Amino acid sequence: MLAALATVATAPAQAQSVADCDWLASAWLLAEPWEQYSRTFAGGDVRVALIDAIEPGAVPFHLLILSPPWDELGARQCRVLSLDPGIGFSGVDFAALEAWYDPATGLFFSVPVSVYEEATADFGDRMLDFTLNQATGAIEAFVGHMGE
Secondary structure: OHHHHHHHHHOOOEEOEEEEOOHHHOHHHEOOOOOOOEEEEHHHOEEEEEEEOOOOOOOOEEEEEEEEEEOOOOOEEEEEEEOEOOEOEOEEOHHHOEEEEEOOOEEEEEEEEEEEEOOOOEEEEEEEEEEEOOOOOOEEEEEEEOOO
């Protein structure tokens, strides 16, 4: 597992894992206090929350994204953004999460994260950028070195 982390962590601007909600989206994994680690955007239609899955110990953090499009029952789509499938980030500076709207791509988010680097057995600072198209539900995410 750590070998997979090293491959992703050292690659520049690599696509990340965006998956349908599963056990990682459980309410008992929401980082607390909830009001500090959950924010809404687009008039409340979009929510981004920090997940602390506890394990794996070095990489437990993921982002939960609730957003349009709405299904036939009126529920938003639910996605989990991770470094790699089942592997989270070492840290997420949720207070530094920024968002803005670009008509060409939709909502754009940027947040500092840290990743485990197997080569040095240490943690590296990175920037997680992701876009959300509310019309289609498409989410694209990339992690790159700070300043990229």
